[in-house]
Amino acid sequence: MPNNTNNFSLELNPNVSVDCVIFGFDLEQLTVLLIDRGEISSGFGPRLALPGNLIYDNENLDMAANRVLDELTGLKSIYLEQVGAFGDPDRIHKQSDQAWLKSIRAEPEARVITVAYYSLVPMSKYKPQASSFAKNAYWVPVSQINELAFDHYEILQAAKGKLKQKIKIQPIGFNLLPTKFTLSQLHRLYESILDKPLDKRNFRRKILKINILSSLREKQRGVPHKPSLLYEFNEEKYQELTQTGFDNFGF
Amino acid sequence: MPNNTNNFSLELNPNVSVDCVIFGFDLEQLTVLLIDRGEISSGFGPRLALPGNLIYDNENLDMAANRVLDELTGLKSIYLEQVGAFGDPDRIHKQSDQAWLKSIRAEPEARVITVAYYSLVPMSKYKPQASSFAKNAYWVPVSQINELAFDHYEILQAAKGKLKQKIKIQPIGFNLLPTKFTLSQLHRLYESILDKPLDKRNFRRKILKINILSSLREKQRGVPHKPSLLYEFNEEKYQELTQTGFDNFGF
DNA sequence: TTGGAAAGTGTAAAATTGACACAAAGATAT
DNA sequence: ATATCTTTGTGTCAATTTTACACTTTCCAA
Known part of the structure; x- marks a missing residue:
């Protein structure tokens, strides 16, 4: 593990991640883009998770969120709002699986704070199937989601709440x-x-x-x-x- | 510097801090409780800063915010809301001074994400002068604040905005x-x-x-x-x- | 007793909200 | 070509809410 008292670098910060609640609308209902962690999650909690990743030490939070969004969907300059920071010390440990965490380069035992964002995406602009990257991403109607990996269900609820507030006062x-x-x-x-x-x-x-x-x-x-x-x-x-x-x- | 891949402990997390915008009302105007960093800030940017501190690896964010509030004012179970996370890679470096940072046990060269909270305090319940702890804390009318240390001015503005929103929809x-x-x-x-x-x-x-x-x-x-x-x-x-x-x- | 200062009170016009039902337009099937 | 289906698009009235606005009351202090 790199210690980060050194120069700025392309190091991942082991303590801070960004998760994105990517909302879409299929002209019928509100949907969210979720990642299927697949067999790797091997019985440790739900397979579906919000897209997210650790941040780099040289990028700010908004940049990191935009990066996650871009890496997954190829979309840039998308409407993005911060939901807030989530950080129970045991938020990952609760239902974690270390292989999955290693695969996203997180330290399985580190305490991770996540900063959640929500974004609004015209669904027509991103069809997961057509994407070469992240073939395991799917639009899921919000109403059908009962659980998610880690604390992502809680984050989703918070994001829904923020969106609801926001749309009441701004035409987004x-x-x-x-x-x-x-x-x-x-x-x-x-x-x-x-x-x-x-x-x-x-x-x-x-x-x-x-x-x-x-x-x-x-x-x-x-x-x-x-x-x-x-x-x-x-x-x-x-x-x-x-x-x-x-x-x-x-x- | 402790590496934090180990067990949970009473270690400070070097990457995550909490800052509190503590609002008061002197029956005339809105005020904020600020810390005067004094001579220690020795010309490196404004003396006044929001109270805040690094979080411990075993406490969650809300706990940390309550702790900061309690340590400074002795007040518990106070109205507290998260403003959000702030984290330019250079947020500290911009106008920092290392002695000050060391004094609050932050690693001067670490990249720090801060999670900001605002709290509402009946001013009568806390008179800085009377407090034994933190004699260098002062209520300052919000309207008189033009600059603060680090990115705290930005945080204050965000907190004001959140408070404004909130009071429109909840009688807080x-x-x-x-x-x-x-x-x-x-x-x-x-x-x-x-x-x-x-x-x-x-x-x-x-x-x-x-x-x-x-x-x-x-x-x-x-x-x-x-x-x-x-x-x-x-x-x-x-x-x-x-x-x-x-x-x-x-x- | 008088003057100063903030508390406390009502109304009318304008704007907004909420409830509600039916005709028009185009596509499809017969 | 006609009938049928489905969704669009539209107006009004009553109730409620909002806005603008000025004078009397009460207590303290001089």
């Missing part, structure tokens, strides 16, 4: 949708995150009133029902609003 | 006031934290409507004007409310 949902989307999709997204039904008409009225959406002249194609108008998030309008101290995106 | 302000307080004091508190004026009558109506305050039959004494009725935060009423899924403490 668009990061989970394709550039062009319908109001119904946005509606379902809000319902998934807030975990409660929202009246359709009231939702539309409210979201349109905020005036950060541009309605395109384009319609959905190929749907077996009345096609919906498509909308885009309008960054400029949003910037104007925030600069005038606007604050009420409340849901 | 009482933690900064004496048990018995007046509505005007509460009013000023909200104005300080939200950093904007609130209409007096509207504020009173709203806060009373929520129905988590008990009005005492007691009045202020010795004030050179009409004395105010005193109120208490009513924990039971609050619990009832939250259990019924009440959610709208919005300011």
